[in-house]
Amino acid sequence: MDSKSVEDMIEGLSGFHFSGFHMDGSKLNNIEKPTTTLAIENVHKQPFIIGVSGGAASGKTTVCDMIIQQLHDQRVVLVNQDSFYHELTEEELATVHEYNFDHPDSFDTEKLLDSMENLRHGQAVDIPNYDFKSYKNSVFPARRVNPSDVIILEGILIFHDPRVRELMNMKIFVDTDADVRLARRIRRDTVEKGRDIGVVLDQYSKFVKSAFDDFILPTKKYADIIIPRGGDNHVAIDLIVQHIRTKLGQHDLCKIYPNLYVIQSTFQIRGMHTLIRDSQTTKHDFVFYADRLIRLVVEHGLGHLPFTEKQGLYILVWISVRGYAVYQLLEVVRVWRMLCEHVAKGSRLARFLFIGKVRTTVSSLFMKNYHKTSQKGMCCYWILFSARAIQLSKLFHYLQERVYRNPTSYFSISYPHLRVYMWCAKASQE
Ligand SMILES: Nc1ncnc2c1ncn2[C@@H]1O[C@H](COP(=O)(O)OP(=O)(O)O)[C@@H](O)[C@H]1O
Numbered sequence: 001m002d003s004k005s006v007e008d009m010i011e012g013l014s015g016f017h018f019s020g021f022h023m024d025g026s027k028l029n030n031i032e033k034p035t036t037t038l039a040i041e042n043v044h045k046q047p048f049i050i051g052v053s054g055g056a057a058s059g060k061t062t063v064c065d066m067i068i069q070q071l072h073d074q075r076v077v078l079v080n081q082d083s084f085y086h087e088l089t090e091e092e093l094a095t096v097h098e099y100n101f102d103h104p105d106s107f108d109t110e111k112l113l114d115s116m117e118n119l120r121h122g123q124a125v126d127i128p129n130y131d132f133k134s135y136k137n138s139v140f141p142a143r144r145v146n147p148s149d150v151i152i153l154e155g156i157l158i159f160h161d162p163r164v165r166e167l168m169n170m171k172i173f174v175d176t177d178a179d180v181r182l183a184r185r186i187r188r189d190t191v192e193k194g195r196d197i198g199v200v201l202d203q204y205s206k207f208v209k210s211a212f213d214d215f216i217l218p219t220k221k222y223a224d225i226i227i228p229r230g231g232d233n234h235v236a237i238d239l240i241v242q243h244i245r246t247k248l249g250q251h252d253l254c255k256i257y258p259n260l261y262v263i264q265s266t267f268q269i270r271g272m273h274t275l276i277r278d279s280q281t282t283k284h285d286f287v288f289y290a291d292r293l294i295r296l297v298v299e300h301g302l303g304h305l306p307f308t309e310k311q312g313l314y315i316l317v318w319i320s321v322r323g324y325a326v327y328q329l330l331e332v333v334r335v336w337r338m339l340c341e342h343v344a345k346g347s348r349l350a351r352f353l354f355i356g357k358v359r360t361t362v363s364s365l366f367m368k369n370y371h372k373t374s375q376k377g378m379c380c381y382w383i384l385f386s387a388r389a390i391q392l393s394k395l396f397h398y399l400q401e402r403v404y405r406n407p408t409s410y411f412s413i414s415y416p417h418l419r420v421y422m423w424c425a426k427a428s429q430e
């Protein structure tokens, strides 16, 4: 349905003038409507890039492995910042114990950026294989990394350079206590890397500890998610994986249709989808859950209608109605139409500005003492009027007397530019 027909429909129902409900028809008509196959061919799939940072031996690699394991049905690649250590010169090699491997300058960030940009644009890259024993990245052959749906970039300082941060869709910081990190580091460096414990402790006190305080910890503020206890935190990892899956699901469609908004999938939504697909579901439950799903779509859509900010005094009339989605809309239009005809009639500026539906949770917050909005089929709408258009006493009188026969209550809140009148009333249909 185009913008014109929406306006026509409501104008037809009301016979009144709309000032707020204006969709720009020309804009809508100009929106490209790509044919699906063509669009899919032309759209370059941008990978979902996740950054995983945290102190050395905090459990970054462990967390990445767990995410990759759970995303086994997706194409995921792991890129380690370690691979981009500068190769040590002969001079540096001679005094390797004085080399600070925890300073941002020890990494070839330009090369890392270059590789990430290529991957982002769908090109395979060769990632160096840094050797911790020889301190060189030319001993082992480079690793070929193909473009993927998800790229995980892991390392102690990957949040340090803003250009690298900007590449990321999600930033995770693994937060593990310093003593745990040190204990793990000692075990790893002595057992796996064959280093002397004295050298490990010396490196820790000389460089690792201060670099963590000076360079790594300050980047924690950039993280979207902070995971305490690293790989032991299964709840955090499950939530991260769930979020990545949601984002991956939205990726393709949103790129094909730039004006497409995908409602976030929740347990509740998935549950309702399951119920309406189940052949055992009763007719009554099918209608009930289908209706709830339709409402969520309508509600979400209303939130995306274009609007213009206005200064002035406004009145928000809050109405709760019961019945199926289409009935509710008709009922609200009926109330609004009556208000326009009987209350605002004769006013030069009689203007209905906007109409919207309120989330049941929000409604019940406002109305918990007045009305049980959680009742089956019950939901709330609001109508915004310009205050100049309406005589308040007339409005209340009319609401009380005519619109609903048995109003339960109302109350008002005043803001400088907005006067809110919450109206709770039972509408008829069962
Ligand atoms: N939750 C954990 N419990 C016990 N040991 C762990 C845990 N997470 C990691 N480790 C161990 O600690 C060391 C460092 O972990 P790793 O994930 O490689 O950290 P990072 O990538 O941050 O250096 C490894 O030897 C690993 O096996």
Ligand SMILES: O=c1ccn([C@@H]2O[C@H](COP(=O)(O)O)[C@@H](O)[C@H]2O)c(=O)[nH]1
Pocket: 055, 056, 057, 058, 060, 082, 085, 101, 102, 131, 132, 135, 155, 156, 208
């Ligand atoms: O040649 C090297 C290069 C690096 N290190 C240390 O490694 C950690 C970072 O690696 P994680 O896997 O994130 O723990 C860093 O603290 C460096 O000091 C090294 O010892 N030798």
